[in-house]
Amino acid sequence: MIQLKVNGKVQQFDGDPEMPLLWYLRDELQYTGTKYGCGQGLCGACTVHLNGKAVRSCQTTLKAAANQNITTIEGLSATANHPVQQAWREHNVPQCGYCQSGQIMQAASLLKEKPKPTDADIDAAMKGNICRCGTYQRIRAAIKQASGQKAALQPVAKGGK
Amino acid sequence: MQKIEFVPRRTFLAHLVSSSAFVIGARAGALDFNGATTAELVSAADKAAWNPNVYLGIEPDGKVILIMHRSEMGTGSRSVLPVVLAEELDADWKRVTLEQAIGDPKYGSQNTDGSCSIRDFYDTFREAGATARIMLERAAAAKWGVPTGECKAQNHFVVHKSGKKLGFGELAALAKQQPVPKKEELKFKSSAEYRYVGKELPTLDRDSLTNGKGIFGIDATMPGMVHASIERSPVFGGKLKSFDDKDAKAVKGVLQTVTIPDLKGPTMFQPLGGVAVIANSTWAAAKGREKLKVEWSASPNASYDSAKYKQSLLETVRKPQKVVRNVGDVDAEFAKGGKTHEAEYYLPHLSHAPMEPVAAVAEYKDGKVVCHANTQNPQAVQDTVAQALGIDKKNVECHVTLLGGGFGRKSKPDYVAEAALLSKAVGKPVKVTWSREDDIRFDYYHTVAAMYMKAAIGANGKPTAWLQRVAYPSIGTTFNPAATHAEPFEMMMGWNDVPFDIPHHRAENGPAKNHVRIGWLRSVANIYQAFAVHSFVDELANLAKRDSVEYLLDVLGQPRVIALGKDYINHGKTQEQYPVDTARMRNVIQLAAEKSGWANKKPTKGRALGIAAHRSFLTYVAVVTEVEVDDKGKIRIPRMDIAVDAGTIINPDRVKSQFEGAGVFGTSIALMSEITAKNGEIQQSNFHDYQVARMNEAPMIVNVHIIPSSAPPAGVGEPGVPPVMPAITNAIAAATGRRIRELPIKRQLA
Numbered sequence: 001m002i003q004l005k006v007n008g009k010v011q012q013f014d015g016d017p018e019m020p021l022l023w024y025l026r027d028e029l030q031y032t033g034t035k036y037g038c039g040q041g042l043c044g045a046c047t048v049h050l051n052g053k054a055v056r057s058c059q060t061t062l063k064a065a066a067n068q069n070i071t072t073i074e075g076l077s078a079t080a081n082h083p084v085q086q087a088w089r090e091h092n093v094p095q096c097g098y099c100q101s102g103q104i105m106q107a108a109s110l111l112k113e114k115p116k117p118t119d120a121d122i123d124a125a126m127k128g129n130i131c132r133c134g135t136y137q138r139i140r141a142a143i144k145q146a147s148g149q150k151a152a153l154q155p156v157a158k159g160g161k
Numbered sequence: 162m163q164k165i166e167f168v169p170r171r172t173f174l175a176h177l178v179s180s181s182a183f184v185i186g187a188r189a190g191a192l193d194f195n196g197a198t199t200a201e202l203v204s205a206a207d208k209a210a211w212n213p214n215v216y217l218g219i220e221p222d223g224k225v226i227l228i229m230h231r232s233e234m235g236t237g238s239r240s241v242l243p244v245v246l247a248e249e250l251d252a253d254w255k256r257v258t259l260e261q262a263i264g265d266p267k268y269g270s271q272n273t274d275g276s277c278s279i280r281d282f283y284d285t286f287r288e289a290g291a292t293a294r295i296m297l298e299r300a301a302a303a304k305w306g307v308p309t310g311e312c313k314a315q316n317h318f319v320v321h322k323s324g325k326k327l328g329f330g331e332l333a334a335l336a337k338q339q340p341v342p343k344k345e346e347l348k349f350k351s352s353a354e355y356r357y358v359g360k361e362l363p364t365l366d367r368d369s370l371t372n373g374k375g376i377f378g379i380d381a382t383m384p385g386m387v388h389a390s391i392e393r394s395p396v397f398g399g400k401l402k403s404f405d406d407k408d409a410k411a412v413k414g415v416l417q418t419v420t421i422p423d424l425k426g427p428t429m430f431q432p433l434g435g436v437a438v439i440a441n442s443t444w445a446a447a448k449g450r451e452k453l454k455v456e457w458s459a460s461p462n463a464s465y466d467s468a469k470y471k472q473s474l475l476e477t478v479r480k481p482q483k484v485v486r487n488v489g490d491v492d493a494e495f496a497k498g499g500k501t502h503e504a505e506y507y508l509p510h511l512s513h514a515p516m517e518p519v520a521a522v523a524e525y526k527d528g529k530v531v532c533h534a535n536t537q538n539p540q541a542v543q544d545t546v547a548q549a550l551g552i553d554k555k556n557v558e559c560h561v562t563l564l565g566g567g568f569g570r571k572s573k574p575d576y577v578a579e580a581a582l583l584s585k586a587v588g589k590p591v592k593v594t595w596s597r598e599d600d601i602r603f604d605y606y607h608t609v610a611a612m613y614m615k616a617a618i619g620a621n622g623k624p625t626a627w628l629q630r631v632a633y634p635s636i637g638t639t640f641n642p643a644a645t646h647a648e649p650f651e652m653m654m655g656w657n658d659v660p661f662d663i664p665h666h667r668a669e670n671g672p673a674k675n676h677v678r679i680g681w682l683r684s685v686a687n688i689y690q691a692f693a694v695h696s697f698v699d700e701l702a703n704l705a706k707r708d709s710v711e712y713l714l715d716v717l718g719q720p721r722v723i724a725l726g727k728d729y730i731n732h733g734k735t736q737e738q739y740p741v742d743t744a745r746m747r748n749v750i751q752l753a754a755e756k757s758g759w760a761n762k763k764p765t766k767g768r769a770l771g772i773a774a775h776r777s778f779l780t781y782v783a784v785v786t787e788v789e790v791d792d793k794g795k796i797r798i799p800r801m802d803i804a805v806d807a808g809t810i811i812n813p814d815r816v817k818s819q820f821e822g823a824g825v826f827g828t829s830i831a832l833m834s835e836i837t838a839k840n841g842e843i844q845q846s847n848f849h850d851y852q853v854a855r856m857n858e859a860p861m862i863v864n865v866h867i868i869p870s871s872a873p874p875a876g877v878g879e880p881g882v883p884p885v886m887p888a889i890t891n892a893i894a895a896a897t898g899r900r901i902r903e904l905p906i907k908r909q910l911a
Contacts, residue, residue: 016413016444023444027388032380033373035565036443037516038597042848045516073373080372088371092363095818096235097370098377098516098565123857130848132516132566133235134825135818136856137863152862156361156814 002066006031007075013062021065022046022057025072033073033101037130044129047102047109048072054109056128073101076108084108087142090155095133103129107143116147202558204228205260211333213293215267216246216286223317223330225252227259230268231278232537233366234515234567235822236878237815238278240364244357244811245283249290249349250297252329253317254357259365264539264559272538274572274681275732276778276876279811283874291347293336300335301327316356352871361814366563378535378562379520383590386522387416389583390446391593392453393435393603396841397677398424398460404436408452414445418453419586421579428639428678430545432579433603439587443594463841465676467609470838471507474611474673477632478505482671483646485728486657489665494626500618502704504697507903508689510836511607512851513682517565518600523580524590529556530581535564537572549578550585557581568826569681573605598846605680606836608633612693617665622705623715626665629697631656631690634675645672647686653730654686655777655883659694660743662718677838683826684882687777691883692890692904695773699891700900709772709891710754720744732779738873739779745806748868749783750774753804756866757785764895767791771892773884778876781806781868782820784827784884786860788892794910796832798860798889803881805865808872817865820881824863827885829853833905 002013006029013024020039025031025048034057037045041059048057049071076082084107094100103126110117110125117125122143131139137153144151206226209218218226227246233239239259247257262268269285294314301319302309304327311322320326352359369375394400406418416439423434436455440446495501523532523546530550536542539559547554564571576593583591595603610633619625635651637644647656647670657668682688702712722740725731731739753772754760762770767790774783783804789797803820810816833852837844845851890901893910901909 016448019442019444023442026380027442027444031373032376035377035517036379036594038848040597040847040849043516043597080368085371089363089367092361092367092814092818094235094364094367094370095237095822096233096516096564096566097366097375098563100370101373104371119861127855127857130516130853130855132514132568132826132853134822134854134859136825136859137821137861138818139856 002062004065004068004070006070007072015062017063018061020058021048021060021062021070024062025057031072031074035098035101037099043099044106045099045102047105047129049105049109052109052112054106073105076105082108083146084111084142087146090145091138091142091153092156093135093138093142095135099129099131103131103139107139107146110143111147116149117143202263202265204262211337213296214289216289217293219293219329219333221330221333223256223328225250225257225329227257228262228268229259230262230271232271232273232561232564232567234273234537234564234571236278236819237364237812238273240362240366241812241815242278242282242286244362245286246290248355248358249287250294251314251316254362256317261561263561264543264557266540271540272572273567274537274569276878276880277732280779280874280876283809287349288344288347291349292342295342295346296336296339297329297332299339300332303339304332304335358811359813362812364815375563377517377565378533379517379565379594381522381533381562382592383522383524383533386590386592387439387441387587388443388446389437389439389580389591389593390450390596391421391435391437391579392450392455393433394457394460395602396457396460397462399457401434401436402456402458404456405454406436408454409438409449412445412449412452414442415440415449417587419583421582427642430541430573430575430578432549432575432582437583439583439591447596460841462676465838465841467509467837467839470609470676471611474609474632475505475507477671477673478611478613478630480671482630482632482669484667485652485670486666486668488667491626491628491665491667494617494665495615497617501615502618502701503613503615504700504902506612506614506689506693506696508610508692509904510609510677511682511830511834512601512604512836512845513568513570514600514851514853515564515566515568515570518595518597519571519576520592520594521577521580522590522592523577523584525550525581525585528552529558531558532577532581533560533562534574534577535562535571536574536577537564537567538574541572542574542577545574545578546581549582568683569685570605573680597848601846601851602843605639605678607682607688608636608679610689612689614693614697616697616701618701618704622701622707622712624663624701627661627663628667628669629656629659629694630669630671631693632671632673633689634673634679636679636681638675639679645674646670649728649730651686653732655690655694655775656686658725658729658741658776660723660741660746660776661698661716663716676841677843684777684879687775687883688830688886691773691775691777692886695775695884695887696890696902699771699773699887699894703894709895710750710759713772713774714747714750717743717746720747734779739875741776745781746774746776749781749804749806752866752868753783753785753802756804756864757787757802759785767896769892769895771888771890771895773887773891775880775884777880777883780808780875780877780880782880782884784888786885786888786892788889788896790893790897790910794908796893796906796910798828801860801863803863803865804868805881806868806870807875807877807880808870809874810867811874813867816867816877819877820865821863823881824885825854825859827882828859828889831886831889831904831906832858833907835905
């Protein structure tokens with residue numbers, strides 16, 4: 001029996017300990033905000049936090065997640081108002097949106113480590129997260145904004161619907 | 162045979178909006194196509210107190226329900242097209258709710274493809290909104306006993322000139338009884354009256370796409386569903402010979418295996434066939450599949466080798482081929498023996514690789530299928546599933562989820578038919594999730610192409626004759642295995658519409674056979690055709706030692722409309738309404754040059770600007786890109802400036818985002834993406850060997866400059882892509898003197 005905490009809730013699992021955390025989150029706990037993209041740690045769509053640090057859930061087995069604290073996009077903020085999420089909305093970052101959970105989790109982890117990241121820091125931290133729609137420049141601007149730095153791009157969408 | 166739908170169903174639209182039977186016509190359509198309409202097949206708009214047309218319902222409490230019949234794959238169409246209707250209705254956008262339509266022909270084409278959601282439905286949605294607005298105004302006038310002319314809809318109310326007002330909800334029941342205005346009675350808002358059109362409204366899905374709650378195809382579930390992972394022939398056309406599933410069935414969670422029949426006849430959107438492992442989780446299905454032992458029969462495509470095939474395509478374009486456009490006499494001009502220039506270009510197969518692979522869940526029960534899929538075309542799902550299961554398509558109910566990218570892949574619903582066939586076999590709802598490896602290895606590939614170009618050089622380095630020849634396996638082969646040459650819709654994509662002012666000009670197209678499934682990918686044939694044309698014109702500029710922008714404008718000639726004849730299909734639009742207008746092309750070139758600082762940024766060693774300009778999907782686009790190449794041949798793109806004339810714009814922010822994305826998509830094609838085959842097998846399988854641009858490789862910034870226009874709306878999702886690749890290689894030529902004629906660039910500069 002494996003015990004782990006997901007978004008603050010204790011969960012127990014007695015299946016294949018080699019199963020990637022990704023499929024446990026999605027198929028068993030229905031935290032479907034965490035996405036499958038490659039299954040090989042190549043694209044970042046499945047990024048979650050393990051003890052507050054970004055990891056690829058497709059490369060993290062249940063065995064490795066045992067007794068750890070896991071946070072998914074659903075648990076990043078109770079009100080979905082993490083500064084990164086706010087900045088993402090203000091810059092209208094998502095196009096299809098599929099990779100954005102992973103992007104947001106990666107960016108939140110980066111800002112924890114480096115509250116004022118440079119462009120080079122952002123490249124280094126975010127290059128593992130592919131966005132096929134090509135929202136990179138807005139991601140960069142949103143990260144700058146969330147870190148209180150001047151972004152090259154102005155937000156476009158402050159208002160609500 | 163199923164035809165590819167690049168031409169909108171104009172007859173349907175004409176029927177829907179042109180007659181006074183607007184309301185009745187649309188409702189009758191629902192009955193015609195659905196037979197006995199069941200409760201599930203009725204949309205919230207259909208059920209509303211007043212349902213003036215298939216896209217709109219108004220409830221007594223003032224709730225306005227809009228039905229979105231196009232798929233959302235990131236272009237923003239779901240958030241943009243409904244604004245057009247709400248604007249003409251003069252509804253309060255905050256009181257509008259949106260429902261995603263299921264597949265149903267009553268909505269007109271739902272094939273979200275070809276950059277046409279706005280341009281093909283703009284008039285329909287305006288007319289739908291204006292019609293309902295007039296009926297609301299008539300209802301208020303009847304209630305108050307005043308002339309209709311004294312009543313005006315304003316932000317969800319009808320207001321009388323005396324100041325009294327009634328809400329849309331209060332008027333709905335009475336509006337329903339009003340005569341439906343004829344098309345000529347419709348009055349549209351002036352742009353000065355717009356509340357929403359032209360504003361940068363946030364997308365409707367902004368919250369659900371940043372909090373993890375948005376439901377994509379891969380997230381869709383049905384009660385009691387099981388999961389499938391399917392092993393397919395590694396060579397296209399290979400048939401199942403035998404398989405051993407003993408070890409697969411021994412995997413914990415695996416329930417059974419099911420054979421999907423081999424593909425027969427034209428490829429179309431049929432499943433490829435194979436062996437499916439059914440399990441109680443995605444993971445168990447994948448693990449079980451790894452343990453399958455499958456033997457495939459030899460396929461006629463087993464000799465396919467993309468390196469050899471490239472040579473055969475190049476040989477084809479070195480010889481005269483079918484003429485698809487001819488102006489003047491190219492041969493006579495070449496025969497004069499003056500200076501000429503020749504070049505060959507080659508672009509490989511590409512895979513769509515949307516971040517979300519294709520996925521669907523389907524349940525077959527009592528002769529009917531209900532499915533949820535990340536599809537660009539729920540009507541094609543109905544057709545394909547019906548054909549695969551031998552049922553009537555009205556018995557296929559297709560719900561459309563959000564799409565994690567599409568780029569054309571998700572208009573082909575083979576995967577939905579897989580889920581439906583498997584559900585029928587196992588008697589439960591079945592979820593099919595393609596792995597990334599499946600996605601890359603079994604795609605409907607963007608085709609491989611070779612181009613040959615030749616010009617006779619006259620005074621001032623300008624071409625007096627221009628010959629362009631291309632060969633590639635056509636998308637037509639997917640529908641007709643005997644197809645040899647390109648389809649007219651492929652030729653229209655930057656091949657038989659080159660707008661240069663050259664007295665002798667001939668375009669040709671040679672035959673080519675396909676060895677994989679061929680599909681359409683964002684901007685389709687423009688990708689290679691525009692690359693050859695816009696690389697070659699820049700080569701001529703370089704030869705003439707002239708400035709690339711100045712030369713391009715010179716070759717484009719004086720502002721004029723180019724008549725291309727009836728063979729030019731212009732995306733199903735008339736050339737009167739959407740002319741090929743070099744004045745608009747000149748405008749975007751000049752704007753991109755100006756905004757990029759072209760005049761003042763002269764090339765230095767390893768750093769230069771490049772330009773390319775192309776009309777596609779009825780939109781004019783010019784790209785100026787800055788490129789840096791270091792000593793090791795590594796390329797960096799600090800900046801791109803894209804000027805766009807897409808006619809009337811609804812939401813400038815979503816237009817900008819599409820062109821920002823096109824800058825990145827085009828960068829992937831230029832720099833790194835490539836699908837190759839050996840012994841008939843695709844050699845790439847995931848993002849390590851099928852590479853796409855990451856943040857550190859993408860342009861640092863893409864500035865999008867929109868030309869204000871009241872011309873009819875044109876495409877936005879695709880036309881940004883084609884000029885990006887030649888703009889990059891033209892910049893590289895300026896920075897290094899090296900001319901890239903084959904994509905991807907990869908290590909060519911090392």
